[in-house]
Amino acid sequence: MRRQFVNDPADLVNEALEGFEAAQRGRIRWNRDPSYVVRADSGRRRGKVALVSGGGSGHEPLHVGYVGPGMLDAAVPGAVFASPTAIQIQAASRAADSGGGVVHIVKNYTGDVLNFRIAAELLEDDGIRAEAVFVDDDVASDTGDGEGPGRRGTAAVIAVEKLCGAAAERGDDLDEIVALGRRITSGARTFSVALAAGAHPGQGRPSFDLADDEIEFGVGIHGERARQRHPFAPVRDLVPEMVDRVRDPLGLGRGEHVIAIVNGLGSTHDLELYAIHRELVQVLAKEGIVIDRALVGTYLTSLDMAGCSITLIRSDDDLVDLWDAPVSTPALTW
Amino acid sequence: MTTGFTPAQTSQWVDGFIATVERAEPELTDLDRRSGDGDFGTNMTTALRRTRDALVRNPPRDLGDPFETMSTTFLSYSGGTSGPLFGMWFREFAKAARGGEEFGVGELTEATANGLATIQRLGSAKVGDRTMVDAIAPAAEALERARSDGADLAGAVDAALEAAQRGAKGTSELLGRKGRSSYVGEAALGAADPGALTIALFFQAARVVVGRRSG
Known part of the structure; x- marks a missing residue:
C-alpha cells in the first residue's frame, strides 16, 4: 500500500504549481489558465532565443524546475503523464518570446510531439517562429525498424535544456541552437x-x-x-x-x-x-x-x-x- | 437557391453537429471500445459541451466564429491525439470563413482540402490507415469534383456527405496502422473508426442546414 501527501488527487498538479511559484520569490511566475511557468526576472535580453519545454507532470523537478537564467524561459506542465495542450504551449511560447523566436525542447512521445507541432503552427500565425528539438535517447524503446513512434525521450533532455540554454544566453541564434540541440540528442x-x-x-x-x-x-x-x-x-x-x-x-x-x-x-x-x-x-x-x-x-x-x-x-x-x-x-x- | 452558409447558418451547423455527436455518443463509445480504449465518445462530448458553453458566453459575430470557438476549445482541453487533430480540422473551416459574408462551395472545398493536408501532415496518416483521413480524403475529392462541375451548395454538401459516409463505413474493413486501433489489430475489424464517423456527422449536420438537393 502506497500513500501520498495529497488533498484531492485531481488538484495535485495545480496545488504543487501554486506552492512551486510561492517558493521562487517572484523570479518565476505561474500562469494558471492556460497553465505554464515562465521566467519573471528582468535579465532577459531583447532578441534572445526563448527555450520552452514541457510534458506530463509526475517527472518533477522536470521541467518547471529548470526555468531560469541559463536554461529554460518557460515550461508547460500537462496532467500527470499527459501532454500539455497546444493552447498551453502557444501561450507559454508567446510569454517567453523576446523577439528571437522560440526553440521547443520535446521528449519524443506521440502526444507531446503532436501538441508541440500544432503549437508551432499556431505560433506561425502569431508571427513567432518556433522550431523543435525532439529528444529520443531511450535505448530500450529502439525497435530499429524506423516504424512506430521511435525511441522515447528521457534524461538526456536535461542536458539539451542546460546546453541549449547556455547557448541562448551567449547569443546563439535560433538555427544554431536547434542544430546544437539535435547534435546533442543524436549523441x-x-x-x-x-x-x-x-x-x-x-x-x-x-x-x-x-x-x-x-x-x-x-x-x-x-x-x-x-x-x-x-x-x-x-x-x-x-x-x-x-x-x-x-x-x-x-x-x-x-x-x-x-x-x-x-x-x-x-x-x-x-x-x-x-x-x-x-x-x-x-x-x-x-x-x-x-x-x-x-x-x-x-x-x-x-x-x-x-x-x-x-x-x-x-x-x-x-x-x-x-x-x-x-x-x-x-x-x-x- | 442558397449560394453559401450565412453567419446564422454556420452557427446552426455547429450547434447541430454538437447535438448530433451527443446523440451518437453511445455508438461512438462502443466503436472505440472495440478498436481503441473507449474514451473517444466521452472526450468528444466533453469538448463539444465546452464549445456550447463558450458560444453562449461569447456569441458568434463573424461567419467563422463558431468554427473558431470549436477549434480553440478542442486545442485547449482535449487530450490524446484525435482531439487536437479535430481542433486543427475545425481551424481550417474558421480560416476559410473568417471575415467572409457567406461560406460557399469554394470555401467548403478549400477548408476540406486544407484540413486534409493539415491532418495528414500532423498525424502522418495516409488513406487506408483507418483514421479520420479515410472520411476526409473522399469528401475532399468529391468537393473538388462538385466545384468544377459547378454544383450548388446543397449539391456539394450532399456529395461530401455521401463520400465521407462511404469512407467512414469502409474503415470497418481496415486494419489500423495509426492511432489507437494499431494496438489491437484484427480485433477492430467490423467496427468503423469513430473519428472517421465523426467527420461524416460533421457533413451531415451541414446538410441538415442547407436541406437536401432540390433537383
Missing part, C-alpha cells in the same frame, strides 16, 4: 532500470508489481513495463550491463569524451546514486572513455519509482564550455 543515449514502479497520486498500488529477486530492465518513465526482467544483482554487476546498452549504439570507443548523467527515478536515495556513479567511473575508465562532466542526483522522475538511469552524451570542448556556463534555476544551479 545521447539512456538506459533505465527499476526496482519498483511508481504509484499515481491517490492510488494505493504501483502501476506494476515486481518480485523481490527481479528488476525491470529498460523501463519507461510513464509506468509502462520494460520488455525485459533481469535478476536483481549488486550494482557492480548491474552497472556494466547498463553501460553496454548505452555505449554500443553510440559506438563509443577509447579516448572519446562524454558527459554522464546518473539520475534517480523518484525514490532512489543519493547514497545509491553515488554508488552507481562510482561503478560507472570505473567501467568507463577501464574502457578509456573520459567523463568530462557528470551530474548525479534526482533530476527526472517517474512519480515515486525506485530506479535509476544512466545517460551518456558525446562531449567536446564547446559542450563543456556550455555545460560550465552559469545556470540559476530551482533544480539546477552553479
